[in-house]
Amino acid sequence: MTASTQFKLYYWGEIQGRGEFVRLALEDAGAEYVDVARLPKAQGGGSGAVAEFLKKSTAFAPPILVADGLEIAQTAAILEYLGARLGLVPADEASRVFAHQIELTISDFVLEIHDSHHPIAGSLYYEDQKPEALRRAAPFVKERLPKFLGYFERLVARNPSVTLLSSGHSYVDLSMFQVLEGLDYAFPKALARLAPKIPLLCALRERVRARPRIAAYLASPRRIPFNQQGIFRNYPELDVAP
Numbered sequence: 001m002t003a004s005t006q007f008k009l010y011y012w013g014e015i016q017g018r019g020e021f022v023r024l025a026l027e028d029a030g031a032e033y034v035d036v037a038r039l040p041k042a043q044g045g046g047s048g049a050v051a052e053f054l055k056k057s058t059a060f061a062p063p064i065l066v067a068d069g070l071e072i073a074q075t076a077a078i079l080e081y082l083g084a085r086l087g088l089v090p091a092d093e094a095s096r097v098f099a100h101q102i103e104l105t106i107s108d109f110v111l112e113i114h115d116s117h118h119p120i121a122g123s124l125y126y127e128d129q130k131p132e133a134l135r136r137a138a139p140f141v142k143e144r145l146p147k148f149l150g151y152f153e154r155l156v157a158r159n160p161s162v163t164l165l166s167s168g169h170s171y172v173d174l175s176m177f178q179v180l181e182g183l184d185y186a187f188p189k190a191l192a193r194l195a196p197k198i199p200l201l202c203a204l205r206e207r208v209r210a211r212p213r214i215a216a217y218l219a220s221p222r223r224i225p226f227n228q229q230g231i232f233r234n235y236p237e238l239d240v241a242p
């Protein structure tokens with residue numbers, strides 16, 4: 001990374017989505033970045049600019065980060081790159097590989113969360129796949145949610161620092177925070193019932209929320225509120241008893 005590195009994020013401007021995992025890392029590190037979709041159209045911004053960029057890009061789908069002449073897609077790959085450059089992961093190979101492994105597991109979890117409301121196709125409205133979503137969400141809440149969260153809780157339990165990595169705070173903690181925030185929006189009842197079983201994840205969530213740059217970001221207009229277009233959607237009928 002050079003002193004003049006400028007990070008450009010290409011992601012949809014109306015949702016937190018997967019772009020939020022990248023935004024949180026940039027914000028926590030105090031990095032200067034351009035969130036292209038959120039620039040005015042007159043300055044080359046808007047979600048149209050992201051769609052145009054994607055047509056010429058080597059990436060399959062956003063988020064895409066442009067930095068130092070590189071164009072990087074896949075949330076976990078972007079965070080692997082940023083983590084090393086922004087001091088959000090230790091330099092040693094074992095820590096970096098383990099952080100990447102955790103982030104990929106978070107990506108798997110995020111996909112299952114998305115598929116709980118869109119089990120048939122992302123191109124169909126929720127209302128057009130509601131019976132399938134009801135079927136899909138029930139085992140997700142009963143089996144997958146406790147399994148994923150129990151796994152992450154066990155990782156945090158290995159460390160006294162309320163972090164997923166033994167070395168301390170890292171980009172995977174920021175992603176874990178985002179998943180917990182999203183689950184609280186999408187599945188508030190299920191998460192509340194599971195909370196007594198995941199005290200360390202709850203503590204991690206509050207620890208990340210209190211980080212000064214994260215707190216400032218969450219209070220700023222840059223943080224897009226959760227809504228019914230993103231990955232985490234609040235459909236109360238899917239928030240069934242685990």
Ligand SMILES: N[C@@H](CCC(=O)N[C@@H](CS)C(=O)NCC(=O)O)C(=O)O
Nearest residue numbers: 017018061062063073074075076107
């Ligand atoms: N595995 C990719 C998934 C990327 C992805 O699914 N991006 C969504 C927005 S969150 C998208 O625009 N997908 C378009 C598509 O799949 O056709 C990642 O983690 O970045």
